[in-house]
Amino acid sequence: MRRIEVGGGAAPYAVEVGPGLLGGLRVPERQVALIHPEDLPAVWVAQAQASLNPVVTVSVPARDECKTLEVYAGVLSALAAVNLPRDGAVVGVGGGAATDLAGFVAASYLRGVAYYSAPTTLLGMVDAAVGGKTGVNLPEGKNLVGAFWPPRAVWCDVATLGTLPPAVFREGAAEAFKHGLISDPGLMARVLSPDFRPDGPGLEDTVADAIAVKAGVVTRDLFERGERAFLNFGHTLAHALEAVTHHAVPHGEAVGYGMHYAARLSRALGGEDLTGHTRAFLEWQRPSPLPALEFGDLAPFMARDKKADSDGVRFVLLPALAAPELARVPETVLRAEYLGFQADLGALGLLR
Structure with a gap:
């Protein structure tokens, strides 16, 4: 234990x-x-x-x-x-x-x-x-x-x-993979490993190490006045996808999609290209394909994200692996990267 x-x-x-x-x-x-x-x-x-x-x-x-x-x-x-x-x-x-x-x-x-x-x-x-x-x-x-x-x-x-049904187990892996992206890169490979399954060796340690990432952040920032917001990497789009589809897109799958979009935004603003990692996760997770939503369908829900303040919506970005930051993204970039995001999903067979 x-x-x-x-x-x-x-x-x-x-x-x-x-x-x-x-x-x-x-x-x-x-x-x-x-x-x-x-x-x-x-x-x-x-x-x-x-x-x-x-x-x-x-x-x-x-x-x-x-x-x-x-x-x-x-x-x-x-x-x-x-x-x-x-x-x-x-x-x-x-x-x-x-x-x-x-x-x-x-x-x-x-x-x-x-x-x-x-x-x-x-x-x-x-x-x-x-x-x-x-x-x-x-x-x-x-x-x-x-x-x-x-x-x-x-x-x-x-x-x-x-x-758990296999799809529900894979859904939950999104948050563990996210903890790898923002803090412990070794977790990413462990999540994508064939051994990461309910009866696999090392399951207890992988789960515990993923929990430890969040526990450390929470200990340092209990009430989300700073660092704790980084745990929301990928969640701005994810929560919008959940809301606009009335939760037909489950949370873990929405986070998988949201991480790829956030990785594209990070790259567009000059950060390291981490889209290969997020694409690999989507290929591993095999989420249900998304409906062909317009950016305008999602924007009102993103504007109500809890990271928003009086000056508007903010995104958790990754200028580099395990180096998250909170930043505003111009709407032109949000729209352009959303189109690129949809193109990526189409290539992966994840857009219906």
Whole structure:
């Protein structure tokens, strides 16, 4: 088992990575609410329930369908119906969407109760469960409502990855590959290796090392006042793709596409040409082809990206490998590179 410490703020916590963790969850709070997505395999639900003996278990819609104000309100009502007390706890088990929702419920119910996270997808482990960002979506964009609410502990049971469909596992690899691009280039080759699979050798270490990149950034910049924004490499276009397609493009695939677009922007502004890396990732990931969207379809959603400020949208760029920066990009460049991006996807057979 690997253990990664996450500092920053008043309450540091640990992320544990290894097989078999879901069957041994332990929290000090006597009353616990368990939140999980409806598509979580019954074996994992049963293990979590046996570990925690929750006073209430709430099943929510799968993936981003759970990240709505309506679902959020329903979960709050379920907790209130059983009188979960202020010294109780919320435990989120499932993918990144479910843990985002569960964390926001914990942050706001009774003005805040203890929160614990047990991500069961690769995407949830290497990204969503670490860092304390919680929230839900609005029709106008992704993650526009939420709070910083760090968990007390995170348990990443890598045994759950063996039950994921191959496409969902590859989807989650986008965030691990991104951590390689912005901080640890060795991760890129490990992600693209044939050994990177649920039953592959070294899976636990690759997952833990990807988590360690985010843990280090979060420790240094808990509330995204600087360096933490770099974790959003590729996400400006990604979130727009998710929003404009009503989440028909899943997050990890959208990030894969967004990284290639951001690499093109970086090159266009004089940076190192990293498009070979991002193209190789798309060839490995094999995402569903994108619809032929116009730049104008996506621009309003990019303008509402959380990295935007009063002067407009900003992008995370890579002038060089593992050297990210936050910069504004002229609209003429955004449009021109989007056309080039679409041409690249067409050559890869990823545009319909």
